[in-house]
Amino acid sequence: MSRYEALATKPPELHGIEPSIRAAFVLCPKFTLLPYAAFVDSLRHAADEADYSRQIYCKWKIVSEDRKTPIAASCGSLVMPDEEFGDAGDLNFVVVVGGLLPACLELSEAARSFIRGAYESGVAIVGLCTGSFILADMGLLAGRRCTVHHEHQTAFRALFPDVESVSDEMYVSDRGILTCPGGTSALDLAFHLIDTHCGKARAVKGLTSLLIEQHRSTSRFPHRPYGQLAACGNRKVQAAVEIMERHIATPYPISVLANKVGCSERELCRLFMKYGSDSPGDTWRNIRLAHGHWLLLNSDRGIAQIANECGFSDAAHFTRWFKSTFKETPDAFRRRRRIIK
Template identity: 70%
Template structure:
């Protein structure tokens, strides 16, 4: 008999986030016998960065899988099958087309229509990404001529033979040469995905994704060493590091420090003592700085209104956000945004 376990996994109510356009839009093309790991690493990075907590709504990031038709499953090298969602068509407001390679030579059997779609996207100024042996496809259609590209050491010799006009390199997690980006495969797809999320959505979204995917705290701290709270994310105390991870996962919906302490497994008093010991700060101040740093980034890199930014950063209203922004940055959000735009003109 099937048991209803819903009551054992109570879920928070997703925060209302309306009127927000995605900061990054991606279309995936899966080659024949594509490798599942780099695809999963990349798309799950987007999923975790796209929404608050683990609600998985396509708010800050959006993605789709495109193919010749929507009725034929695409088979991975491990035998798993994935159904595409759309056929090749208009590019709309796409930022990236991601080509996921696979077993050689099977992946080179990518259809003519798919290749034309990739070339047309590039010609329209859309950035192209090649994961794993997706670089072979990009080279095959001429997009890597005189461009550096990241190739797995296992394939670099045959790549050089097949595509002498390309400039393959090994030992790099990803390469971006004039908006054609390549990654050698495996977990290096994470590095490329988080680089793009950081660029388009801000460090807070990228770090939230790293935490959600259980990427090692110390690796995360090295990658985002300029975080205002980076020292706490890798301080060596499990309770503090876990608390910081949870703060990063709940930018829009912070909850009381007492609840945070309960989730971490200690008392509020102990958690405050640990934050004081390892960072000379408090949990509430750290959480506020994480949210304010994201708001600061949004002011500079998005057209969201102050009200939208306030809500995205977990403040009840813009007045509350404005007050704390002035405390930290010594001017109002409106004045800061206006001054930076005048300076950059």
């Protein structure tokens, strides 16, 4: 007996099970590999018992114009399609995987026709990463909400003013179109769909197999109150905001910050007022308060620990500024939200 034969256990027989999720993936030019891999592997683990990976409870395929031509990801990896575009009637999801801009917007007319036909047939459309740009470019997001990565928010709003875009939610579902900003948020959207369509047992099985502690809710992104400054186009302002967000626990004088981005304190203050409405000092404090707000919602840390992690000298100092900004104390805010939940 080979030393590996013990690993080749026979999977249990499962007959007559109709898959609850039937998805087709459309990979755009230079698509991002992580959102695709996160989503499809979530389906794989939920689709069968143990780790046999049969497509039983979930089925999926990659569709393209030419099933013999591999599709290149942004990292250079090549993925082969399974089928050419055809009838979407047996599907309940079409997953559009975005990627590098503007390359992903070069999605072919054949692919766009397939997506539009699926949508018109009542198939739910999922946009991963910059898939939201593709769907908006096709007119499918007009008058809808979607979620966009904070790095692309300014460009998205300029291109598609008729779409309400957010960057502080894991995923958004609006009338048959679901979007997520990419990265690991694709896991959360996938498990939301698995939970909804296949049941909690399938979702828990997938989470456990992927060593994920819990399914994050749609609102568990830390809020970025100055996300527009991070993408305003001014190098010094953007660099300053990036430093602020990296040093939430250890803020330092604005004069030092200005020196780090290559200008005087006076010039930095002028630039912040030009591109925003607050001074650099107020901006940094509000970024730290927003992080404290998020920790109060999404962690069990004590007020003193949160104050320390957000760069406040003590709990009293944090509480004073939190109440001034959010109109209630951190303790009252946490109690009220937990009662509501």
